[in-house]
Amino acid sequence: MPLDHYVSQVHLRQFYSPELDGKQMYGFRKRDGHVFPCSSKDVCRVQNGSTNEYLLNDRAIEGFLKTVEPNYNPAIAELRTGKPSRDTVHVVAGFAAYVTSCSPAATRLHSGPLRSTVEATGKILDASGEIPRAPEALGGKSYTELIESGVIKTTIDEKYPQALGINGIMERVNIWGNSAWDIVVNEYAKDSPFFTSDFASGIETSNDPRIINRLVPLAPDIALRIRPDLHARDLNMDATFKAFRCRLLTPSRNEVRAINQAIARCGEELIFFRDHHEWVERFLNKHRSFRVEPVTTELKTPTGYALISTIRVKSTKDGD
Numbered sequence: 514m515p516l517d518h519y520v521s522q523v524h525l526r527q528f529y530s531p532e533l534d535g536k537q538m539y540g541f542r543k544r545d546g547h548v549f550p551c552s553s554k555d556v557c558r559v560q561n562g563s564t565n566e567y568l569l570n571d572r573a574i575e576g577f578l579k580t581v582e583p584n585y586n587p588a589i590a591e592l593r594t595g596k597p598s599r600d601t602v603h604v605v606a607g608f609a610a611y612v613t614s615c616s617p618a619a620t621r622l623h624s625g626p627l628r629s630t631v632e633a634t635g636k637i638l639d640a641s642g643e644i645p646r647a648p649e650a651l652g653g654k655s656y657t658e659l660i661e662s663g664v665i666k667t668t669i670d671e672k673y674p675q676a677l678g679i680n681g682i683m684e685r686v687n688i689w690g691n692s693a694w695d696i697v698v699n700e701y702a703k704d705s706p707f708f709t710s711d712f713a714s715g716i717e718t719s720n721d722p723r724i725i726n727r728l729v730p731l732a733p734d735i736a737l738r739i740r741p742d743l744h745a746r747d748l749n750m751d752a753t754f755k756a757f758r759c760r761l762l763t764p765s766r767n768e769v770r771a772i773n774q775a776i777a778r779c780g781e782e783l784i785f786f787r788d789h790h791e792w793v794e795r796f797l798n799k800h801r802s803f804r805v806e807p808v809t810t811e812l813k814t815p816t817g818y819a820l821i822s823t824i825r826v827k828s829t830k831d832g833d
Contacts, residue, residue: 517562518553519616520713521578521608523585525553527732528709530787541784541794543801548794556783557711563615567676574615574679581607589731592696595761602690602754605737609714609729610685614678618712618781618805623674625807626822628667632660633811633818684746689727691745691756695738697772698763705769706733706787708797710780716805716824717775725824728775733787736772778803778826802829 528538533550540551564571581604588604591597597605613619638644639656647654651664659665699707707730715728719740729737745756764772777784777800784797806827812819 515563516558516560517564518558519562520557520612520709520711521582521585522553523582524608524709524713524731525557525785527589528785528787529553530789532789538785538787539789539793541786541797541801543780543782543784543797543804546794546798546801548789551785556785557616559617565672565676565679567673568679574611574682577607577679577682578611580604581611589735592731592737593698593735595696595759597696597759599752599754602757603686603752605729605731606686606689606739607682609689609727609737609739610682612713613727614682614685615675616712616781617671618779619678620671620675621781622805622807622824623678624669624671626809626820627669627674629809629811629820629822631667631669633820635660637817687751688741688745689739690754691751692742693740694757694759695740696759696761697736697738697768698761699734699736699769700763701766701769702734704788704790705766705773707731707736707769708773708776708784708786710776710785711783712779712781712805715772715775715779716826718825722823728772730772730776774800775826777801779805803827804829 525538529535530538533539537550537552540549540556541547542549563574565573584600584604585608588597588601591601592605614623635644636657644656647656647659651659654662654664656665660667699705709730713730715730717726717728717738719726723743724741727737727739727741729739731737742756773796777797781804784801786793803826805824808823808825810821812821
């Protein structure tokens with residue numbers, strides 16, 4: 514049974530530390546703030562994680578990854594020039610799409626809208642008398658009452674949203690590859706390098722409530738901000754990325770700090786970093802009690818419900 518990495522090892526090795534002989538990086542566990550050395554092969558892996566029985570080819574994602582992982586290092590080198598080729602755009606967008614489609618954080622997030630859809634459908638059936646009331650042991654309540662009171666809960670097999678993510682991964686690559694990119698070169702990487710995580714991604718809200726900007730750490734000295742273009746959905750899987758545009762940015766220290774804050778808060782369980790500077794643990798402990806959560810707004814309509822789904826960073830502390 515294979516141990517599949519949901520964050521590519523070639524990415525994690527970019528964060529190997531000279532302090533650890535260039536063979537390991539530092540890990541930070543968000544649950545308790547524990548710091549530990551680790552190698553790329555030790556983390557971000559799940560037995561049979563890439564196998565999905567909802568797909569006709571249950572290892573379909575492996576073929577896609579063969580176009581991404583062997584080319585990661587040359588793509589990052591070319592991205593630093595600010596003039597990425599079509600192949601580089603595919604590799605970098607592909608890496609980002611894979612992590613945000615297939616990692617445990619991604620499948621948890623994508624389960625949220627599915628759960629809301631199931632529950633909204635149940636409420637519609639309940640209102641039309643298609644679902645009988647619960648037995649007296651459960652108070653004789655309706656399905657809607659049981660769901661809204663939390664007595665019953667809807668469970669989604671997270672392999673199902675993973676299958677949807679795998680099936681739609683080229684659409685995500687197409688949208689992101691035909692969007693605007695900020696290539697963020699960190700001039701302060703010596704003492705304020707970028708982090709990465711077991712989600713290898715952060716999010717930013719934009720002026721358009723429909724759009725979430727994606728922050729993708731690529732190495733300690735370079736990150737990417739993808740500003741998705743909704744019109745890219747109309748380009749019919751244009752793999753030439755004719756609508757792609759980019760700019761090279763050199764952020765201030767405060768901007769580097771803001772990017773690292775987003776990466777730290779959006780990590781699922783683990784944050785990784787190259788250099789164990791004095792400020793790092795204090796910074797990570799400040800931001801460890803957050804993670805990305807699915808947010809679905811349910812609007813009642815004359816014929817049922819309209820669901821609007823997005824994601825937001827939320828506190829994990831009780832009562833927040």
